Amino acid sequence: MAKYLLLKHYRGAPAAVNDVPMDRWTPEEVSAHIQYMNDFAAKLEGTGEFVDGQALAPEGVWVRYDGEGRPPVTDGPFAETKDLIAGWMVIDVDSYERAVELAGQLSAAPGAGGEPIHEWLEVRPFLTEPPTITE
Amino acid sequence: MDEALLRSLIPGVLAVLVRRGADFAAAEDAVQDALVEAIRAWPGDPPRDPKGWLVTVAWRRFLDATRSEATRRRREDLVDAEPEPGSAPAVDDTLQLYFLCAHPSLTPSSAVALTLRAVGGLTTRQIAQAYLVPEATMAQRISRAKRTVAGVRFDQPGDVATVLRVLYLVFNEGYSGDVDLAAEAIRLTRRLAAAIDHPEVAGLLALMLLHHARRAARTAPDGSLVPLAEQDRGRWDTAAIAEGIAILQAALARDQLGEFQAQAAVAALHADAPTAEETDWVQIVEWYDELVRLTASPVVRLNRAVAVGEADGARAGLAALAELDDSLPRYTAVAAYLHERDGDPATAARLYAEAARKASNAAERDHLTRQAARLNARRGP
Numbered sequence: 001m002a003k004y005l006l007l008k009h010y011r012g013a014p015a016a017v018n019d020v021p022m023d024r025w026t027p028e029e030v031s032a033h034i035q036y037m038n039d040f041a042a043k044l045e046g047t048g049e050f051v052d053g054q055a056l057a058p059e060g061v062w063v064r065y066d067g068e069g070r071p072p073v074t075d076g077p078f079a080e081t082k083d084l085i086a087g088w089m090v091i092d093v094d095s096y097e098r099a100v101e102l103a104g105q106l107s108a109a110p111g112a113g114g115e116p117i118h119e120w121l122e123v124r125p126f127l128t129e130p131p132t133i134t135e
Numbered sequence: 136m137d138e139a140l141l142r143s144l145i146p147g148v149l150a151v152l153v154r155r156g157a158d159f160a161a162a163e164d165a166v167q168d169a170l171v172e173a174i175r176a177w178p179g180d181p182p183r184d185p186k187g188w189l190v191t192v193a194w195r196r197f198l199d200a201t202r203s204e205a206t207r208r209r210r211e212d213l214v215d216a217e218p219e220p221g222s223a224p225a226v227d228d229t230l231q232l233y234f235l236c237a238h239p240s241l242t243p244s245s246a247v248a249l250t251l252r253a254v255g256g257l258t259t260r261q262i263a264q265a266y267l268v269p270e271a272t273m274a275q276r277i278s279r280a281k282r283t284v285a286g287v288r289f290d291q292p293g294d295v296a297t298v299l300r301v302l303y304l305v306f307n308e309g310y311s312g313d314v315d316l317a318a319e320a321i322r323l324t325r326r327l328a329a330a331i332d333h334p335e336v337a338g339l340l341a342l343m344l345l346h347h348a349r350r351a352a353r354t355a356p357d358g359s360l361v362p363l364a365e366q367d368r369g370r371w372d373t374a375a376i377a378e379g380i381a382i383l384q385a386a387l388a389r390d391q392l393g394e395f396q397a398q399a400a401v402a403a404l405h406a407d408a409p410t411a412e413e414t415d416w417v418q419i420v421e422w423y424d425e426l427v428r429l430t431a432s433p434v435v436r437l438n439r440a441v442a443v444g445e446a447d448g449a450r451a452g453l454a455a456l457a458e459l460d461d462s463l464p465r466y467t468a469v470a471a472y473l474h475e476r477d478g479d480p481a482t483a484a485r486l487y488a489e490a491a492r493k494a495s496n497a498a499e500r501d502h503l504t505r506q507a508a509r510l511n512a513r514r515g516p
Contacts, residue, residue, distance in 0.1 A: 001244045001304070003267075048245070048276025051268050092268050094242045127497040129309030130360065132317050133346055133398075 003051060003092045004099040006106055007122040010058050012083030017118030018111050025112050036109045044091060053089035060084055099123055141170065145256035148189045150228030157197050160281040165200060169193035229254060230330040234293025237301040238284050245280035246301045252277050255323055261314045299339050306343050317347055337386035338396030344379035345402035348372040360502040364411035376406045397426045416446035433463050441469055449476035467493060468503055484510035
């Protein structure tokens with residue numbers, strides 16, 4: 001009954017235990033990884049906890065208003081350090097503990113050598129509507 | 136075709152089937168089949184007894200669906216085990232559905248979904264939209280809940296407190312789309328109150344009516360929160376307030392005080408005050424004392440500290456607050472408010488900003504941020 005965003009980062013998070021870039025995996029390892037993610041989403045749909053999930057391309061740019069008719073687009077000044085979101089999943093669960101438990105399971109997705117990646121995932125609660133009773 | 140009438144018949148029909156020994160999930164499927172049949176047949180040939188018609192058709196569908204020898208034997212055993220009709224007091228069958236849907240083996244979100252489906256007669260799509268999840272996810276949540284209670288028999292009364300908690304959860308959900316969950320919770324609690332004579336059911340119904348009555352005044356047109364003291368009392372629903380107070384008074388007269396009655400009493404004192412200044416804070420503190428005795432909940436003690444601040448001054452409120460754990464939700468917001476009233480805007484502004492960072496919903500975060508900004512602007516850079 002509370003929604004959480006599970007965020008996968010390309011960069012910015014502490015290094016994963018099994019920290020091998022995806023392009024060094026075998027094709028079978030890549031398939032196994034994708035299958036794990038799909039199975040995980042299907043399992044959560046089955047338990048009534050799945051809301052949404054998408055993978056994102058690493059190409060992101062920074063945009064800001066810079067005066068009338070001139071929206072500047074830049075890859076800097078954060079080109080070396082900027083965080084990139086690799087993908088997300090939104091879940092709807094009964095407790096914070098359940099959200100953390102599921103994030104832990106998602107972090108066990110297999111990577112190089114078929115071993116779990118042990119990557120860091122960020123768990124962020126959604127802001128909600130105010131409850132009807134507040135006083 | 137009167138869809139609201141049809142919807143109101145669903146729980147009763149479902150309850151009859153389950154009472155006759157039908158497995159809950161199979162009964163639900165059979166009732167859905169009967170509804171489809173009703174939508175087809177009724178416009179040309181309206182039945183004299185719609186509920187009886189639905190029971191007959193649904194029961195036939197259920198029998199068709201479970202025609203194999205093994206399941207028939209099991210069903211016959213179940214029918215045999217069913218007590219003979221006779222001197223048993225006439226109870227509303229749907230009461231049993233409330234207990235089944237709030238069964239302790241279900242998680243809160245499953246219990247809520249199943250209650251809206253089986254007792255409320257809402258479609259899966261409506262429930263999914265109300266909770267902002269995909270329809271497929273909600274369908275699975277409901278079917279898992281149905282499997283969980285599949286083996287539960289209707290031979291012992293459930294726990295009223297659990298049912299009330301589920302209805303309270305539905306009411307407290309702020310979303311409103313095709314289905315207004317607060318109004319739906321009131322509708323279901325009203326029916327429960329008609330079926331069962333229990334002061335806490337009345338207490339919860341009164342509480343919901345009193346809070347719902349203030350709903351139009353609780354938010355500004357732009358969606359921002361309007362605190363109780365600043366609400367336009369002319370926009371409160373006086374009919375709902377009168378009904379809530381009447382229900383509460385009848386319940387309190389029975390002298391079996393419970394948590395919901397005490398909460399409703401606080402809400403009634405707010406609803407009864409012609410202006411914020413005329414609020415009877417002394418009596419509200421007394422009701423919070425009762426609530427602390429009944430629940431020992433830290434959230435209640437936090438609310439009590441606010442009331443003490445109004446009744447006896449900000450210093451007394453801060454003293455009451457000091458006894459509580461500062462990690463409580465809204466603790467910082469309450470502290471900010473009391474420090475401002477105590478004449479310390481610098482501390483109040485800092486605490487409002489901190490409370491905004493901890494807020495769990497957008498309207499509250501924006502409100503607290505505005506409070507911090509207001510105090511900072513007044514003090515200058």
